[in-house]
Structure formats: structure tokens, C-alpha cells
Amino acid sequence: MSVNDSLCDPDDMPTQVQTCVLPCPDDCVMSPWSHWSLCPTSCDPSAVRTRTRHMLRPPAGDAVCPESNQTESCVANSNCITYQYNVSDWSTCRLDENAVCGVGVRTRLLDCVRGDGRLVSISMCEELGLPQPERLVDTCQVDCPISCVLSEWSAWTECSHTCGNQGVMLRSRRVLQEAEEEGRPCASQLSQTKPCPIRPCYSWLLGDWSPCLVEGADCGEGVRGRNLSCVVHWGHWPDAPGPPITVEEEQCGERLQRESEQELQQPCFLPCPGDCHLTEWSSWSSCQLTCLEGRSFEAVGQQARSQAVIIQAVENQESCPQQVFETRPCKGGKCHSYEWRTSTWNNNERLVWCQRSDGVNVTGGCFTATRPAAIRHCHPPCTKPFSQCKQSGVCGCERGYTEVMTTHGFLDYCTKTPGGDNRKADVKTSSGRLKPGPSHIQDFFSEWPLHALSPDGRIKMWVYGATAGGFVLILFIVAVSFLLCSRPAKQSKNLSPPQKALALAYDGDVDM
Template identity: 25%
Template sequence: MSFLAMMGPSPDWNVGLSAEDLCTKECGWVQKVIQDLIPWDAGTDSGVTYESPNKPTVPQDKIRPLTSLDHPQSPFYDPEGGPIIPVARVVMERIARKGEQCNIVPDNIDDIVADLVTEEKEEDDTPETCIYSNWSPWSACSSATCDKGKRMRQRMLKAQLDLSVACPDTQDFEPCMGPGCSEDEASTCMMSEWITWSPCSASCGMGMRSRERYVKQFPDDGSMCKVPTEETEKCIVNEECEPSSCIVTEWTEWEECSATCGMGMKKRHRMIKMTPADGSMCKAETTEVEKCMMPECHTIPCMLSPWSDWSDCSVTCGKGSRTRQRMLKSPAELGDCNEELKQVEKCMLPECPISCELTEWSHWSECNKSCGKGHMIRTRMITMEPQFGGTLCPETVQRKKCRLRKCQKSSGSERKRLKEAREKRRSERAKEEIDGEQLPVCKMKPWTSWTECSKFCSGGIQERFMTVKKRFKSSQITSCKDKKEIRACNVHPC
């Protein structure tokens, strides 16, 4: 069954059903179908509200279900993007008509088949672009006598893939005669299996129940089927309504199917009106469950918003990542959407500055003098050189003064010897000045090798020296001095 209803005053919004299947798997009729309807857009009008001016959509859009995120001004818009609220509900319920056998024969069948002859049907030349259901069984003959009559069968056009190619009719007719008029008198009816027994009509004691079947194929000669399509039998509930019997109400109507499409379950209930008079437990069932078949589940294409712009890189320097996202616009229950909604990719910015890193300071060294004024040092090592504009390394050697006990004064003879040595050096410099030769101030010896480290661990020192090899006459005698350098060594902890 299919139908369509316009949602006025919109020219192209509508609700309806398309090829709703009313058959059960057992080839019976569905007892009841309840279907909530959501609005669809036929794609012919470009308005987003009921009051939008009518303006054709060019090019015409595809027919699609409306969603809660289509447009902020839409009457169906939901800022939270939840499933769209159904706007209608259709309820179909089977009403049994007993004692009748109906044939699907139109009133003007004689006019339609007036030119039909009894020649064999040609092979099916249905175009591949036309998708049909299977042919229904042949109907009974329109004639109940041996006069010429007609019978028909029909099929449903499910899809037309190419509108430019015409699809053949969905009905087929052929001549026939009444019952007993064909050459083959052995006409038979093809019947379905019996459908499940109905509940017992009585809630206590004796009652009746029934079951039905239907004609799957009428006889080839067009005769009517005389095989019974319904049978009844007696049924007993609780055998006898005695003091041990349980009095219950009638069953309620079946609840809605648990599934909106495909196979589901439905329930119905009844209540205990009176427990057994003898005080025993009531064994009557109060809930009944059975399977229910709803229309086949159909999926719709996944509706997604465009990708957002890429986000900023997750870091300000070096290697990071960035993301972009999109939203699911169609309600999840209308289709199975497995498209990814988030993408992540790597991004690379200029290398991060690396600042200088150093070890902790070592312990202070011992004083370099055994008496009088001296100095001691401490050191630290560079563990990471600065890179890419990082902070430069600070000092790695620190020196501070140390003062020990006073040195003993030298004797008079020692002072005299030192004085004579100083006088001798002065006379030699004076002699060099008298010679008048303008020579370099002094000539230095090469640096000596570094001495062994003063400690094996926890920070020691090494020294090296450069001494004066030869002094020349000059007015800047004081600038020609021996030199000494100090560096840290063995800074690792003990």
C-alpha cells in the first residue's frame, strides 16, 4: 500500500508511505500496522518555511527526508540536532470478512480484454530498467458458465531506473471458461498452511477457537475453490470453573510492535479477577507474547555537513597535530552511517628553541694556598648546548677568595737576598734600555700541558702555565708576566 498527503500550504512538503508490505512471512495479512510519519521534501520548491514564496528549485533536488538541522528558520529545526519529531501517524488494522471469496477483477475487464486471443504469451520482454514484484496468482474466471470469460493477474512496479524507457503494464489478462468447462476436469486449489489458532473465546471452562487459511492459486480452469478456508473447534480453559479455578479478564488489545520496521515482538495482557476459592495459586498466564512483522527496514543515504576548516596546530613549535570535523545531519535511526566525522593530520612548525642545560655546581675546591691569601673554585658541566635560539650558557667556573693563617716572615738574611735579586733585575733592565734597541717587551714559552685533575670525582681543577722566556728592554716591564689558566675536571659525583 502506498499513499501521499500534502502538508499545506507548502507546495512540496509531504508525508506518506511507499510500498508498505501488509503480508506476513506465513503469507497471511498483517493484523495491525502503526507507522509514525516524518516530513519529506519533494525538492521542487526552494522555500524553508511555510510562508516562503513559491520559487522552483533549479536544478530540482532529490526527494529526501527533512531533518532537524536543515535550516534555522525551518519549523522542524532543533538546535540540539536530535531526531525529527513525527508529524503524523497512520494506523491500519485488518477487519475480517468471513463467508466471502473476492476476485480481483475490474468492472470493465471485458472492454480491456476484448481483443485478447488465446495465443500463447510471448517471452517476457520487460526492460531491465523496470523492477517488478512477482506476478500474483491468477484470479477466478469472470464467467461462472461455459461462456467465454477472462481472468487476470497483477504485479507491482517497484522501481523505474530510467524514466525515458516505458515500463509495461502491471496487469495481465487471459481468456477462461467457467468451472468444469475446461478439457482438464481435474481442477485443484492450492491452499496456504493453516494460520495459528485464535485464543479460546472463554476465559474459564468450555469455549471455541478458530483458524484460517487462504487460496494461494485458483484452478487453471478458472473455477471457484470449494475448499474451506476456516475451521473451528472447542477449547477448554481451566477445564471446569471449580473452586480451584482462576477467574481472569479478557485479553487486552495487542500492544504496538517493539520494532518500527522488520521483525519485532508484541504483547497483550489480562488480569486475575478472582483467585481460586480453595486458596491455591492461580496458574493462568497474564501476559502473552508473539512475533510481529513490520515493513521492511529501509535506509537512506548518509547526510553530512561540509568539513570544517582545519584547526590551529596543537603546538606553537615543533611537531603537532590539527583536526577538522563535520556533523551528521540525518537522524541516526533513519540509516546506518559509518562515515568518519573527525579527521586528524600531523603539522610541523619551526623547531622549538632549546636552552642551555647544566649540571649542579660541584663542591668548592680546597684553597690553592697553604697560608695567606688564596682562592678556591667550583665548576659545573654543560649537558645540552643551546639550539634554535635558546638561552645561552652561563658561567661554568666560579672563584672565591680564601684566607688561611698568616705565612711566617722570612729571616733578615732571606730579605737581604731577595732585595739583591730585585736590584740585579733592575740593573739588567736598565742596561737593555741603554743599548737603545726597540725590541718586543718579552718572549713567552709555549703553554705547558694541563696538570692532572686535583680530584678523581665531585669536581677538581687542572692548571697550565705560560712563562716568560726572555724579557726585552721596554718601559712596560710590568706587562711581561707569567700566565696561568684553570679549568674544571671530574665533575661527576663520587
């Protein structure tokens, strides 16, 4: 009975068209293949079967005949096909209708597989009597969802501040059971805060020190004091704006005995005329680290303060104390660099000080070995009248005087500059050991504003420029003269033959 082609396996469909070969006259002619040899019944995986053919006509020329032997594995042969059961994985746990958790059933499928991996009817494995797996159906368990369980809120803690408006109170809770499966998760907030009730703060406030009081004298040892008062604030003191408000002392409670004795009164000293004494302590400096090339390898820095010495009489300088320094550790310091700074020269003297990289002038930090000179010296010293040591390190004349130099370039003497005391000429003249007397020619040249020598005895740059300009001017004059003199000679070559001179052509006529 013929049925639909889709019910049959397409791989088992017999071939309807077969290729064939018609040998040419020069080709090798082979006999048809023999039948395949039989495979062993043991179905050894390594067993093979063979078939052969032989040559009927040799090829012409150097051509060769195709192979005459073929082999194939017996496993692929229908005589040696194996079958086995194949078991799938367990399915998901199936519960009763409307159930979300508890005991259920799971199953797995059983298939019959041929040795080449193809699925066949289960009856093929059943006919061979192959052993089946023990269980294809089994019970299973689905855990029920567990929601998160939290404890009750704890009691509110004490306020973090006893007074003011910045304190907070805290309460918390903890997780007793974590959520499992599809249960409700735990809340993210496990703590809460709330502001404390606002209460005023009361603190003892020390006032400023009073001037030093000497009983019965104008100077010497005395006593100074300051007041202690109770003030109210709201937690921002002493940074609160405006002055503090004074209230009854009972609001602040008892004050310490140390405050009443040591913090409210202390000895002081009022210097007498001519005495030297130390000033009050300065403010603490900024926190600074010990640095190397702009980097620090320590976390704790140092800050300092000092007391300056006031000397009222110079004759008491040796008996006066030295400047006092005090340091203490600090945190949050910064690295600074230090550099010597100088003012302009004034009468061979200038100010020298040390400046920090943030622009603050300090008394330490710069290396003493690299300190610039504060007083300028010339070698040899400037001993001539009206002479002074200049910034270049050579001797020159004061303003209103002109330098007269020796043949070796040193200052010989200073002469008054004509034309006013407020103008200093730059002229320098060379002289021998005898000083020349004044003359009209010397006065003329001394008033000339351009001088060939600089104050250090060297020739000025304008002299070189003037020399070069004069040389170029001479070359220009020579060239122009050469061109003017050679032009008539060139023109005479193009004129007509020369005529008689005018004197020879004169005929004595009065009109001539």
C-alpha cells in the first residue's frame, strides 16, 4: 500500500539516477567491483570489509589505472548496527494545580538510539531485550518562599550634644531572617536619626588681659588680670557672629580652682626707660613640614611662635636677652620653598631678607651660606675724594663728578662736572701720574655730552658704530668722485671731431 512520502525516511530513499563511465580508447578499463566481503558477527569496532576489481585493458602512454581495492568499517554496515537506550535529564518539578510549593513529580524521557546516533522506534530496543533505566518518574520538593524578618526598632540613643541645635539621636534594627526564594526582601533602612531638642549652652568665657599694674611705681614687676563670665550660646561659640550674651553665673555651674587662680591673674613686667624686654608671644605660624625638593616624607609638621626683643637703649644691647622661639607639633602642614630677597643698593648697602614661597617674609628657612652680601666692597677700596663703590664692583664718582681714569683703567680722581651739580657726566679721560691743569680746550671737551669711555674704562659701543659709519662714508665719497670724473671721458668718444679753441677763433670784434 503506497502512503505519503513524508512518512518514510528520506535518507533511506534508493538512488534513482546513477552515474556511469564510458572509457575512451586510450583509457584504462577496469572490471566492475566485486561484492563486499562479509563482516564478522562479533561486530568488532575495528573490523572492516573489502571489495576488489581487476584491469581489463591497460592505458596508453604513461597513464595509470585507478585503485583496485576498497575497504570500509563494519560498524556502518547494516549487518553490525547496535542499539541502546538514551535517557534525558529530569524535568522541572511539577506540582498539583494551584500549589506554589511542596512535594511534586519530575520525569525523564526514554529514547532508542541506533549506533550511528539516529533515533529509532522504542520497539527496536525492546525487541533486543535491552535493560531499561530504573526510574523514569520521581518525587521532588519545591521550597516555599520565605520573607525577610526584621527586629523591632531599638530605643532612641542619648543626644550627641548636650546643648545647642546640632545634636542628633539614633535608633536601629537588625535582620532576623534573610529572604529566600521569592520571599519579600529586607528593607534597606536599618537605622534612623532625628534632631535633639534645642537647649541653650552655657560656657565660661575668659576676658582679655588688663594692662600691667605696678603699685606705687611707674615701671617694674606688676600684676595683670582678666574677668571670667558666664555666657549663653547655641553650640556655635566661639565662631558665632556677634558678641556673647552674659547670663547669671549659676547657669555655668562651678568653675575650676585653677581658673580662679592661674587663669585670672598672673605677674607681668613694665619696662623702665632704657630697659630691654621681650614682647608678647606672636600668633602661631602656619603648619609646615620638613621638605626635600618640594616633597615631604612625614605626616606631622611643626608650627612656631616667637617673642621679639625691644631694645630701648643701644648701650644695653649686650645685656638684653635673645629672641625666644617656641615650637609645637601640628597636622595638615604644607611644603614651602625659601629664597633670599634683596633691595636696591643705597650708598653701598642694601636690605637682605628671606621670603617663603607663599610671599611671607620669615626669619629662618634660607641657607646662610647662600645669603647675598648686604654691604658692597670694591678691591682696591674707593679712597679717592667723592668716589664710591659701584654695583659692578669698580670705583666710580658720586653724582655731579666725572671719573678721570689711569692708563690701567682704574679711577685716578673725580673732577667737578661743569653745568650743574645735579648732572653727572659719563666722560672718562686717561692721565698719567701728573694731573693736567684746567684749560679752555679741556673745558670744551668736558662739556661734550658724548664720551668714548664708559665708567669702567672700556670703549663705548657708539664709538665702534661711528668708526664704521665714517669708513662707509669715505667709500661712498670715493665712489661718487670716480663716477663724476670718468663720465666726460666717456661722452667725448661720441662727439664730432674737435674744433679750434675759442681763443684761436677770436676776430677782434667788440661784440665777441
